[in-house]
Structure formats: C-alpha cells, structure tokens
Amino acid sequence: MQTVEAKLRTIIDLGNQLSQFKDIDLVLEKILSEARTFTNCDAGSIYVREGDLLSFRYAQNDTMQQLLPPGKKLPYASFTIPINNNSIAGSVAANGSILNIPDAYEISGSFPFFFNRSYDLQTGYRTRSLLTIPLKNFRKDTIGVLQLINAMDIQKAVIPFEKEDEEIIGYFANTAAIAVERAKMTREIIMRMNKMAELRDPKETGAHVNRVAAYSVVLYEAWARTQDLPQFDIDKNRDVLRMSAMLHDVGKIAISDMILKKPGRFTDEEYQAMKLHTLLGANLFADIYSEFDESAAIVALNHHERWDGNGYPGHVDPVTQEVLVGYQKEDGSAHGKRGEEIPFFGRIVALADVYDALSCRRYYKDAWDEKDVVKMIQEGSGTQFDPNLVTVFLECLDTFREIRDLYQD
Numbered sequence: 001m002q003t004v005e006a007k008l009r010t011i012i013d014l015g016n017q018l019s020q021f022k023d024i025d026l027v028l029e030k031i032l033s034e035a036r037t038f039t040n041c042d043a044g045s046i047y048v049r050e051g052d053l054l055s056f057r058y059a060q061n062d063t064m065q066q067l068l069p070p071g072k073k074l075p076y077a078s079f080t081i082p083i084n085n086n087s088i089a090g091s092v093a094a095n096g097s098i099l100n101i102p103d104a105y106e107i108s109g110s111f112p113f114f115f116n117r118s119y120d121l122q123t124g125y126r127t128r129s130l131l132t133i134p135l136k137n138f139r140k141d142t143i144g145v146l147q148l149i150n151a152m153d154i155q156k157a158v159i160p161f162e163k164e165d166e167e168i169i170g171y172f173a174n175t176a177a178i179a180v181e182r183a184k185m186t187r188e189i190i191m192r193m194n195k196m197a198e199l200r201d202p203k204e205t206g207a208h209v210n211r212v213a214a215y216s217v218v219l220y221e222a223w224a225r226t227q228d229l230p231q232f233d234i235d236k237n238r239d240v241l242r243m244s245a246m247l248h249d250v251g252k253i254a255i256s257d258m259i260l261k262k263p264g265r266f267t268d269e270e271y272q273a274m275k276l277h278t279l280l281g282a283n284l285f286a287d288i289y290s291e292f293d294e295s296a297a298i299v300a301l302n303h304h305e306r307w308d309g310n311g312y313p314g315h316v317d318p319v320t321q322e323v324l325v326g327y328q329k330e331d332g333s334a335h336g337k338r339g340e341e342i343p344f345f346g347r348i349v350a351l352a353d354v355y356d357a358l359s360c361r362r363y364y365k366d367a368w369d370e371k372d373v374v375k376m377i378q379e380g381s382g383t384q385f386d387p388n389l390v391t392v393f394l395e396c397l398d399t400f401r402e403i404r405d406l407y408q409d
Contacts, residue, residue, distance in 0.1 A: 010038060015175035022292065023242045024183035025217075026235060028057050031176040035146055036060060038172070039131065039165060042158070043149040047089055048180070053080040054093055054145055061149075064125060071225050071395075076402040085112040089145045092132045096142050098170055101130040102160040131161040133169055135177035143177050190246050197253045208356060210407040213245040215352035216345075218399050222392040223348075236291075244295040245349050248303045251281025275312045278304055282318035295345055302337065302346025303353055308383045309338035311350075347386040351377065351393060354384075359404060370401075 014034045021027050032046045043061035047054040056079050064074060083093045091113045092099055101107060104115040104127045120127055129151050135144035148169075151161045194209050217238050224234045252260060255277055259270050266274060281300030285293045301318055305311035314334030315327035323334040342350075355377065361367040368376075374397070381390040393400075 014038065014172060015179075018176060018179040021179070021235065021239045022183055022186045023239045024180065024187045025057075025242060026239050027179050027183040030235070031146065031179070032058050032060055035148060035169060035172060035176075039148055039151055039161060039169065041129075041131075041148045041151045041161070043125075043127075045089075045147045045149075047081075047093070047145040047147075048184075049083070049093060049143050049145075050080070052083050054083060054089055055080050061125070064123060071222065073399065076399070076406050078406050086114075088113050088115060088130065088132050089147055092134050093142050093145050096134050096136065096140070098134070098166050099130070099132045100161050100163065100166055101132075103128050104130050128158045129160045131166070131169065133173045135173050135180060137174075137177045137181050144180060146173055146176070186243070190243055193247060193250055197250055207407045207409045208360070209246045209248075211356050211360075211403055212248060212349065212352045213242045214403045214407070215355060215400055216245040216348045217242050218396050218403070219348050219352060219389060219392055220345075222396050223389065226392070240292050240295040241299075241345055241348070243292055244299040244345060245352065247281070247296050248299050248349050248353060249277060249281065250284060251277035251279065251300055254280040275304070276321075278302075278313050279316060279318040279321055286319050298343045299345050299349050302343050303349040305337045305342040305346055305350065306384045307339055307342070307347070307386055309336040311336045311342075311384075342386075347389060351385050351389050354380075355393070355400065356404075360409060 017034070018027060018030060021030060028046050028048070032044050036042075036044050042063055043059070045059040046057050048057050049055075056077060059074055059077065061074060068074070081087050081090050083090050085091045085094060088099060088101070088104075091111075101115075105117075107113070107115055115127065115130075117127075119125065127149055129149070131148040131151070133146045133148075134142040135146060137143050148161065150158045153159050191206060191209075194206060198206070220238060220241055221234065224237070255274060259266065259273055262270065278301050282297040285297035285300070288294050288297070297318070301313070305314070314336040315324040316322065316334045317324060323332070327335045329335060355373060358368045358373045358376065359370065374394070377385060377390060377393060381387045
C-alpha cells in the first residue's frame, strides 16, 4: 500500500501530465482515467457545469467495456442534470463537498438525494461504492463533478473508497479543474474562430466542425490501434488533431461573400477562388509556435487533396501561393499531392469531412441515406481516400452514428 507521501507524489505527477493536453475532451477523459487508476475503481463519470446544469461528458466502465468487441468504446451519451440536492452529482456541485458513499443502494434517508438505478437496471451492472468530488477552480467555483464508482481490492472485490484518499483526490480535482478551465478557454477560442467563418459561410456550423473533429479522432484512434502505438503518442496526436480538424475550413473567412453565399453552382472562376480557402487557412498558421500550429496548417492545406492526385491545392506554397518547383503542370497549375505525399492528418480529415457533408442536410441539398454515403466512400477507396482509412472507417460506423446524433445541427 502506498504511503501518503507516495500518493501525493503520484497526484502531482498526474497534474503535470494533464498540463500537457489542451483539448477539453481529451483533458476530461484523462482526468477520469487517471483518477480511476489512482483509486483503483471499476468505473466513473465526469460532468461539466453549464449554468445551473451539469452536462454529462464521459463515462468509463471496465466491467461493461469487457463485454464489447476489442477496440470498441462505450456508447456516447449526452444529458444534463440540475444542480440541486435531488441527485448525488447535483448535490456535490451545489454544496461543493466530497461525498463518499459505501453503498449506493443503502443511502441514508437523512440525505435529500437518492441513487438513480436506471443504468444498473438496463445493464445488469451493480453500483456500490461512490466517491463524488467537485472540480473547483482557483476562485473555489465548482466547474464540474468527478464521480468514481466501485473501488476494488487486489482480488477485484468491490470495497468502499478509503477515507484517507478523499483529501488527496480532492487536491487532484483542484488541479484537474485548472486544466479543464484552460482547455475550455482553448476550445472557446477555436469555436469563436469558427463562428467568424460561420458568419461568412452558413455551411460552417459549430455542429459540423465538432462532428468532423470527433470523426477524425475516432479514425485516428482506430488506425493507431492497428499500429501498436504507445498510448502517450496516441493521446498527444489526438489532442492536436481534434483542435486542428475543427479549423479545417477556417480559411473561408477570407473568401468573398459573393462566392460563399451564392445559391447556385459556381462558375469556373468562382470555384478556383473558393479553392484558395485551403491556402488562406494554412497561411493563418504559417508562424509555427507549437505542434497545434503545425497540425492546423497541415489540415487546412490538405483536407481537399485526393489519394489519386486529383485534389487541390496540390504542391503550392501557402504563403506565396506559388507552385513549388518541379510540380507545375503545362497549364501552370500545380500537380495534386498523391497517396502518402498527403500528410496523414489531411487524409483523415478529408474522409471525415466528406462523410459529414454527405450525411447532413444543407440548405442546398438533402442528407444522403447512410448506405449511399458508405457506398460512395467505399468506391472512393484508393482514388479519393486512403484505402487503409476506408477500412478503418467501415469498422467505426456505429461510433460515427453516435457522434452524428450527439452533435445535431
């Protein structure tokens, strides 16, 4: 058993790890997984405060996970609960105090809240011990709630959470809250950039960029599992990919309204002007200060390239907009990037963006039936899309559907 000093060192190390990630979704997932590892518990969930509500963001459950096929994750879910004393998480958010409950089914009648057994009844899972912790920022405001479920001993038997761990995990929760606020600020900056693009182009909705980013991360993770990449590398790449994918079309803010909002088909000249959004978007990140800048430039520049070389903008310098030496066609245009010349993140977002564009209704078209979308992507394997990513995509369709339902226009 670890000493208190060893546990504190572990918590400090966990806090340092959180500081390396900037995307809110990954930060929340890491908070939950690291807190579960520290307390050796079977399951957990995490909520983020939105006004007078708690928004359910992530759940993990090792027992239920083992019932799924390898590589599959628990289904996405989205719901809110009021911040009041009617629920355990709501009460913790309202009162700002940790609750350590030995058995959720034996809560004393002196408490105003009760345990909702609906999930247990649906799945056959048995929730026993609960440790529910407020996430407080430096102003002592509760910005979320971390709930840990079913602590286990070395024989995997469920036990109550240790009383002595409450203060230590509370310290971790404070560190986690700072990471959450920082990540929320980063996300908000990205969403504001997208809102600028949305003002110009009605197709660039917040739901669209969230879906494309989520699809991209799912594709990357599924591919990474086939490569046996270290988890740290996967997490680091997920972090920058999600944020970068949200900004794939940010260059449209520099395209004329006469083109962006044109209701009919583009002329050849208008289409060529529209293509410039890839170069303009990449140029926004031309000064590389971080991995995010580099990744955002790559995605903006390359998400319309095609595996067969017939995409755009091709081998063009995004700063000067000049064709690179050796890549000029007879007509003066650039040869498109082909195959693995296209950076991997660009290939991922290309597929995710097409799937979303076809799957969702727009003012100029109806949504395609899913089987037609899948058929089109399958037929584009090796021509429009990286064939390895198409294989991965077909394995992830259930998760894509859940994401589509989660982020609705």
